[in-house]
Amino acid sequence: MANLxxxxxxxxxxxxxxxxxxxxxxxxxxDEPRTIADDFEAVVDVNPDKIAFVFEGRNVTYREFDARAxxxxxxxxxxxxxAGDVVxxxxxxxxxxxxxxxxxxxxxxxxxxxxxNLEGEGLAHCIGIVDAKVIIAGGEQAVRVKKCLAEADLExxxxxxxxxHGQDFSRGLKxxxxxxxxxxxxxxxxxxxxxxxxxTSGTTGLPKAAKITHMKLRGTGRTAKALVRLNSxxxxxxxxxxxxxxGGGLGxxxxxxxxxxxxxxxxxxxxxxxxxxxxxxxTLFVYIGELCRYLLSASDHxxxxxxxxxxxxxxxxxxxxxxxxxxxxxxPTMRELYGSTEGNVTFLNLDGTxxxxxxxxxxxxxxxxxxxxxxxxxEERPIxxxxxxxIRADIDEPGEVLGKITDVGRQSFSGYHDxxxxxAKILTDVFEAGDKWFRTGDLVRRDADNYVYxxxxxxxxxxxxxxxxxxxxxxxxxxxxxxxELANVYGVEVxxxxxxxxxxxITVGSDFSIRWFAxxxxxxxxPYAVPLFIRIxxxxxxxxxxxxxxxxxxxxGFDLSQTDDPIWFLEPGSDQFVEFDAVMxxxxxxxxxxx
Numbered sequence: 001m002a003n004l005x006x007x008x009x010x011x012x013x014x015x016x017x018x019x020x021x022x023x024x025x026x027x028x029x030x031d032e033p034r035t036i037a038d039d040f041e042a043v044v045d046v047n048p049d050k051i052a053f054v055f056e057g058r059n060v061t062y063r064e065f066d067a068r069a070x071x072x073x074x075x076x077x078x079x080x081x082x083a084g085d086v087v088x089x090x091x092x093x094x095x096x097x098x099x100x101x102x103x104x105x106x107x108x109x110x111x112x113x114x115x116x117n118l119e120g121e122g123l124a125h126c127i128g129i130v131d132a133k134v135i136i137a138g139g140e141q142a143v144r145v146k147k148c149l150a151e152a153d154l155e156x157x158x159x160x161x162x163x164x165h166g167q168d169f170s171r172g173l174k175x176x177x178x179x180x181x182x183x184x185x186x187x188x189x190x191x192x193x194x195x196x197x198x199x200t201s202g203t204t205g206l207p208k209a210a211k212i213t214h215m216k217l218r219g220t221g222r223t224a225k226a227l228v229r230l231n232s233x234x235x236x237x238x239x240x241x242x243x244x245x246x247g248g249g250l251g252x253x254x255x256x257x258x259x260x261x262x263x264x265x266x267x268x269x270x271x272x273x274x275x276x277x278x279x280x281x282x283t284l285f286v287y288i289g290e291l292c293r294y295l296l297s298a299s300d301h302x303x304x305x306x307x308x309x310x311x312x313x314x315x316x317x318x319x320x321x322x323x324x325x326x327x328x329x330x331x332p333t334m335r336e337l338y339g340s341t342e343g344n345v346t347f348l349n350l351d352g353t354x355x356x357x358x359x360x361x362x363x364x365x366x367x368x369x370x371x372x373x374x375x376x377x378x379e380e381r382p383i384x385x386x387x388x389x390x391i392r393a394d395i396d397e398p399g400e401v402l403g404k405i406t407d408v409g410r411q412s413f414s415g416y417h418d419x420x421x422x423x424a425k426i427l428t429d430v431f432e433a434g435d436k437w438f439r440t441g442d443l444v445r446r447d448a449d450n451y452v453y454x455x456x457x458x459x460x461x462x463x464x465x466x467x468x469x470x471x472x473x474x475x476x477x478x479x480x481x482x483x484x485e486l487a488n489v490y491g492v493e494v495x496x497x498x499x500x501x502x503x504x505x506i507t508v509g510s511d512f513s514i515r516w517f518a519x520x521x522x523x524x525x526x527p528y529a530v531p532l533f534i535r536i537x538x539x540x541x542x543x544x545x546x547x548x549x550x551x552x553x554x555x556x557g558f559d560l561s562q563t564d565d566p567i568w569f570l571e572p573g574s575d576q577f578v579e580f581d582a583v584m585x586x587x588x589x590x591x592x593x594x595x
Contacts, residue, residue, distance in 0.1 A: 036105055358451075400443055
């Protein structure tokens, strides 16, 4: 009886919190004639002399930020840009980054936020798929863009912030008026119109350009408010790339929507993080899970607890990092959410349960259009019953999370600029004929207390010895071994065997010893989940948003000719990993090992 009462009150409290959150989004509609520019201008009018940004020793007020954006808007008009056009932006974090896309939004022009790490084919692809009319870049990115345009034979005006590799953007702005352009220019825009293009990370193939509507962007700002009660007194430390939805949405749109101050850094630095946070009197910071892992792996800093942080908020924080992070750095609260750049599914961890991405009582699916369905990891598709419809996942069973697609509010799905890519993310006839659901591509599980936990990306989970292996769960165990700093787990093909064997690329510290590693894994993982191969890398390969790159690692596998990194093998019959060599490779290829 006590357990039932406890469960009732837990779900009731969650329901009350959820209702408060949903009220924040109640006025967001596809046909609402209000844009992100309207929201920002309203904040500027209330807080003109408030500090909007602290960046590299300089304070920028909301009035100054708006004036810079107005110059950008007027620059766009003088160059013949019209509502519906697209401008590509390839620029490192700086105050001009938001001023440019905010300014362009004032006249209905959408901005495509290019990943600053791209060059060559990937860069040309991102510029081309959105039909950009102009590209604005700066620094090293301007060099790459100029080279890319020449190699890809793209005839596109390049405006360089510094004026070294294209037309001088900064000089061009000085000739423009700092007053706001007439709102009538964007008066026809609605919530469903595109404000930004934000690209998927490109860990598997070329990036896709996700459409970020004004409605979604405004909603992203409100999500930040809902997570941490973000308000105008907050000072938000943001070291994430602004071309990403977490850094540029939660960490930028969120604070600007409430009149808060953003302490902006050009790039993340684990060694300077706590110095910055303490010296700037930051009250909040925005994170990606791996950022927290990097900080946890770094050496102690004298100011790591001498700060005024009341919370961190973001996504991707795994349970094995969460608890030691808050204990070591004395951050009172961490608020985790789950969502994708383009999707219509969001989970919010509103009570701080460690490791969870949120809650999902049984009534929630039908009320807000989210469901977990059984999934076949080999075929990489949801399992359907005899009636042809999908089957809801059981308690503690990993399932793909789906979001019902409607034309109303947060359940709408704008998709990508590429129609085929959009169609590939839509699942039809899920629970009834003709219904449409957004496929997140993620496996999550719900426990008996209705808390939801991220399991893995579809494609990362692999099958070995007839069992499903979730790479994130294996990574969690590996990361708890002394000396392991980062662990990237994936499956590799072994000749003569079905499925894929586990392999992990790890970076290690001076205190790492391979001697007891196998025992550590075997004590904590089922036999089929213990990796057969360990590759020790001097440095992990990640995307600009700290996601591990796996494509090349999977291709290289345990082929010694493809890398100079040492590879270790859990040889059958051995109680520890041994260094993999050509003899072992020949025996493996000949089928002499019983794996």
